[in-house]
Amino acid sequence: MYSLKHDVDLCRTCPTGDCLVKCQYLDVDKDTAVTEMVKIGRGEDSFVLQDCVTCYACEEYCQRGNYPFYLITEKREEKGILTSPRAITRQWINIGEPQGKFRLGEVKEKALSFGFMPEFLKWAKGRLFEDVMPSFIFGQEFFCNVVYIHFANTSIIKERLPMVLDNFRKLRVKEVIFLHDECYGAFAHLAPAYGMEVPFKPVHYFEYLYNRLTELKDLIRPLNIRAVYQRPCSSRLSPDKHRFVGEIMDLIGVDLVEREYQDHNALCCGGIYAMSFGYDLAHDVQKRNMDDMEGHGAQVCIFNCPACMGSIGTQVAKRGIRPIHMIHLCRMAIGEI
Amino acid sequence: MDHIAQSLIRIVGEARFSDRPEEAYFYSRDPGLMPPHKPDYVVIPERVGEIQEIVKIAAREKIPIVPMGAGLALTGLIIPLKGGIVIDMKHMNRVLKVNEGGRYAVVEGGTSQGALKAYLEKNHPRLRHSIPDSPATATIAANVMIHGQGRLTQQYGFNSDMVSGLEVVLASGEICRIGSCALSPDWFSKGPPMPDLTGLFLGWFGATGIITKVGVKLYPKKRLRDVEIFVTDRDDLIPEMVYELTHTEMVEDINIFAQPKPMIFKDNHHITMFFTGDTEEELEFKRKMVWHALDRFIKSKDGGFMGLPPVMKPTLLETPQRSVSRFADVKKGGGFEYSGPIIMVDRYPQCVRKIVVLAQKYDLGYSGMARIIGRSHAMMYGFAFTFNRADPDMMERTRKALHEVSEFALEAGGVFWKATVHEQKMAMDRMDPNTLGLMKMIKKNMDPDGIMNPGNWEVD
Ligand SMILES: Cc1cc2nc3c(=O)[nH]c(=O)nc-3n(C[C@H](O)[C@H](O)[C@H](O)COP(=O)(O)OP(=O)(O)OC[C@H]3O[C@@H](n4cnc5c(N)ncnc54)[C@H](O)[C@@H]3O)c2cc1C
Ligand code: SF4
Numbered sequence: 001m002y003s004l005k006h007d008v009d010l011c012r013t014c015p016t017g018d019c020l021v022k023c024q025y026l027d028v029d030k031d032t033a034v035t036e037m038v039k040i041g042r043g044e045d046s047f048v049l050q051d052c053v054t055c056y057a058c059e060e061y062c063q064r065g066n067y068p069f070y071l072i073t074e075k076r077e078e079k080g081i082l083t084s085p086r087a088i089t090r091q092w093i094n095i096g097e098p099q100g101k102f103r104l105g106e107v108k109e110k111a112l113s114f115g116f117m118p119e120f121l122k123w124a125k126g127r128l129f130e131d132v133m134p135s136f137i138f139g140q141e142f143f144c145n146v147v148y149i150h151f152a153n154t155s156i157i158k159e160r161l162p163m164v165l166d167n168f169r170k171l172r173v174k175e176v177i178f179l180h181d182e183c184y185g186a187f188a189h190l191a192p193a194y195g196m197e198v199p200f201k202p203v204h205y206f207e208y209l210y211n212r213l214t215e216l217k218d219l220i221r222p223l224n225i226r227a228v229y230q231r232p233c234s235s236r237l238s239p240d241k242h243r244f245v246g247e248i249m250d251l252i253g254v255d256l257v258e259r260e261y262q263d264h265n266a267l268c269c270g271g272i273y274a275m276s277f278g279y280d281l282a283h284d285v286q287k288r289n290m291d292d293m294e295g296h297g298a299q300v301c302i303f304n305c306p307a308c309m310g311s312i313g314t315q316v317a318k319r320g321i322r323p324i325h326m327i328h329l330c331r332m333a334i335g336e337i
Numbered sequence: 338m339d340h341i342a343q344s345l346i347r348i349v350g351e352a353r354f355s356d357r358p359e360e361a362y363f364y365s366r367d368p369g370l371m372p373p374h375k376p377d378y379v380v381i382p383e384r385v386g387e388i389q390e391i392v393k394i395a396a397r398e399k400i401p402i403v404p405m406g407a408g409l410a411l412t413g414l415i416i417p418l419k420g421g422i423v424i425d426m427k428h429m430n431r432v433l434k435v436n437e438g439g440r441y442a443v444v445e446g447g448t449s450q451g452a453l454k455a456y457l458e459k460n461h462p463r464l465r466h467s468i469p470d471s472p473a474t475a476t477i478a479a480n481v482m483i484h485g486q487g488r489l490t491q492q493y494g495f496n497s498d499m500v501s502g503l504e505v506v507l508a509s510g511e512i513c514r515i516g517s518c519a520l521s522p523d524w525f526s527k528g529p530p531m532p533d534l535t536g537l538f539l540g541w542f543g544a545t546g547i548i549t550k551v552g553v554k555l556y557p558k559k560r561l562r563d564v565e566i567f568v569t570d571r572d573d574l575i576p577e578m579v580y581e582l583t584h585t586e587m588v589e590d591i592n593i594f595a596q597p598k599p600m601i602f603k604d605n606h607h608i609t610m611f612f613t614g615d616t617e618e619e620l621e622f623k624r625k626m627v628w629h630a631l632d633r634f635i636k637s638k639d640g641g642f643m644g645l646p647p648v649m650k651p652t653l654l655e656t657p658q659r660s661v662s663r664f665a666d667v668k669k670g671g672g673f674e675y676s677g678p679i680i681m682v683d684r685y686p687q688c689v690r691k692i693v694v695l696a697q698k699y700d701l702g703y704s705g706m707a708r709i710i711g712r713s714h715a716m717m718y719g720f721a722f723t724f725n726r727a728d729p730d731m732m733e734r735t736r737k738a739l740h741e742v743s744e745f746a747l748e749a750g751g752v753f754w755k756a757t758v759h760e761q762k763m764a765m766d767r768m769d770p771n772t773l774g775l776m777k778m779i780k781k782n783m784d785p786d787g788i789m790n791p792g793n794w795e796v797d
Contacts, residue, residue, distance in 0.1 A: 082638045084638070084641060085568070085569070085634075085635060085638045085639060085640050085641035086570050086638055086639070087568040087569045087570040087604075087605045087606075087639075087640055087641060088568060088641040088643065090570060090603075090604050090605060091568060091601060091605055091643060094600040094601060094603050094604065095600060095601050097600055099600065271644050272644075274642060274644065275641050275642060275643060275644050276635075276641065277635065278628055278629075278631075278632050278635040278636075278641075278642075279624075279625055279628035279629060279632070283625070307644075310644070310646045310647050311644060313647070314647060318617065
């Protein structure tokens with residue numbers, strides 16, 4: 001059985017307790033943070049197990065690579081502490097269940113992964129993807145299943161992810177470019193955290209887009225717009241790739257406005273909060289986030305995750321800010337849209 | 338050609354008459370499970386006077402007449418059980434008037450749901466009627482005749498509660514107006530403050546008269562409409578949840594469904610609720626009230642609002658919702674029938690457990706779906722099975738399952754909706770004998786020769 005590479009001693013000796021001190025939803029000082037994380041690591045009860053809203057951010061805040069959120073998730077599951085209503089968890093587990101309906105393009109050593117996001121089947125076209133397409137992979141059989149950490153359910157990940165890895169192994173791919181941010185997080189961060197061997201090199205699509213845009217530099221026409229970026233929860237599993245947002249914007253002439261809820265301080269789209277905790281938390285987070293976008297004069301809101309776009313895209317548009325996915329923005333910059 | 342055929346042709350003309358086997362085949366059946374039975378003649382009248390003449394011939398010749406709308410009630414109600422004349426009402430499809438200020442419409446007896454909807458959208462965009470989810474060709478008169486339910490049923494009751502007047506051709510061929518229109522040019526009430534005579538017709542499946550005009554109440558159509566789905570794995574909590582939702586008075590329609598396929602729906606119950614508003618603020622206010630109403634269930638982790646992907650919403654917001662018709666053909670054999678008893682909302686757990694047991698026992702695909710009637714006053718619980726008409730074994734299994742549903746419905750305190758002939762007999766066998774006596778007296782007086790949709794509500 002796969003077990004989390006967490007070291008309780010790292011927490012005990014932690015000089016900052018950043019994981020909880022920086023948390024946007026808990027009000028915790030350094031000593032409490034360390035005490036609670038040690039308690040959790042030892043399998044004891046902690047209010048954190050009750051109050052954490054599953055934003056994933058502590059995975060980024062912890063500078064010691066000690067996987068605080070994965071730990072919280074495991075311990076919640078062990079203790080039967082539910083984050084979401086059972087029916088919601090069940091629904092999501094059902095959605096991700098392999099059905100034998102996966103779709104493969106002409107898979108080569110290098111392939112694009114669409115996870116289980118059907119949008120990408122339509123979106124991944126044009127010059128940006130011409131060097132890889134039609135080598136693509138889509139379906140539940142290749143879906144990372146990481147979303148279940150929102151639902152305090154690590155066991156389903158431990159059950160399914162090795163099968164997904166096996167499925168990739170059978171394809172003999174050497175390099176997989178993930179268009180689903182969370183899938184990248186799964187193979188670059190979560191799988192190693194559990195000692196699962198990843199048989200290919202995972203590539204984040206931001207990095208891929210950045211490289212392609214650099215190659216296609218001559219085609220770029222600066223967009224000259226003011227934009228904000230909606231950072232998804234899963235991006236906390238790959239913080240090293242976050243910098244590509246700024247770098248891509250520089251390349252395509254987009255003014256990424258400075259705002260309160262960005263980078264470390266980014267706010268969740270609220271989709272999971274609504275399902276798990278109801279109206280008030282979701283509404284509060286979404287309102288603050290969108291007020292902030294609007295207050296900073298954004299013309300465009302760039303999405304990384306299609307699920308975030310589904311959750312607040314319409315509301316963002318009602319505020320006069322155009323919701324757009326990163327892929328579309330980049331295609332716009334090279335005159336394809 | 339016999340003399341009846343000649344008389345009928347004289348009334349409607351050759352083009353709108355048939356006694357040919359092709360038409361007889363078509364008009365002998367509906368998409369449900371009842372065995373077919375051929376009519377002798379089919380006519381398609383276009384005027385009230387023609388219907389009167391046809392009825393008079395039937396009375397003279399003592400042959401049955403069966404009024405038919407779109408034939409979508411599914412329970413065999415338009416099958417000419419004893420032959421005779423099928424009167425296909427579909428050509429009487431005009432919207433005769435809409436009173437914007439008084440919020441009602443008067444339509445002909447064969448006007449389809451889709452026609453009224455389209456007419457209102459074009460000419461009276463601030464008005465709507467309680468449209469059911471049957472295909473848009475289903476007729477308004479037939480729907481109120483069978484006490485159907487539509488999008489406004491949670492707010493205003495059965496669609497027949499929203500009738501504001503009737504014009505009926507009686508078994509004698511006379512025309513009779515029911516409601517305020519009996520003595521006023523205005524069709525604002527189906528009875529009150531006078532005796533409500535609509536009960537002599539509605540629910541009788543055409544066995545007491547043929548509706549040639551129907552007045553229906555219209556309601557404000559707000560600019561915006563939205564939908565949310567609350568999911569739970571606790572069937573026993575559904576009645577409480579519905580109680581809380583209806584208490585808000587913020588919701589338009591409430592439907593509940595549970596079905597094993599596709600996977601996203603497996604193992605859960607889904608309370609679909611719609612709400613409307615003229616502004617974003619109104620819509621958001623209602624959304625908040627509705628979500629708060631169910632907060633305690635979210636806190637106890639017994640249920641939550643699912644994240645509805647934007648692509649799903651247009652399908653859910655369609656009226657009528659075509660996905661219902663699509664479900665009707667999942668087995669690709671064009672067979673669909675549901676038994677939909679009207680029953681108390683607190684019986685939801687019993688109903689849903691029953692449908693699962695039956696689907697397993699008879700190896701059938703199913704969908705259990707409820708529509709809330711009034712402020713939780715009752716619900717229609719649809720035990721829906723789809724089947725392939727080319728598979729007699731599957732049809733037989735479905736028949737058996739539905740038969741068990743009928744038994745169950747009565748035991749659980751329910752009342753049949755759009756009862757099959759068999760269910761009508763069951764109901765009459767078990768009802769209060771004095772009520773039965775009253776029904777008998779009404780039927781005998783209104784249809785002394787037993788020519789009106791015979792076989793239905795036949796009290797021996
Ligand atoms: C996919 C699907 C979804 C459905 N969803 C709904 C729903 O949401 N709500 C709902 O209420 N129903 C629903 N139904 C059931 C049914 O289709 C509707 O109730 C529909 O309104 C019936 O109308 P019809 O014209 O098809 O009636 P028909 O089947 O033609 O007739 C029904 C009865 O009315 C009598 N009748 C017809 N016209 C007249 C008349 N002018 N005068 C006197 N008697 C007459 C007939 O003799 C018969 O007894 C659904 C059916 C299907 C197939
Ligand atoms: S998880 Fe990381 S930040 Fe938190 S206490 Fe442990 S080592 Fe420190």
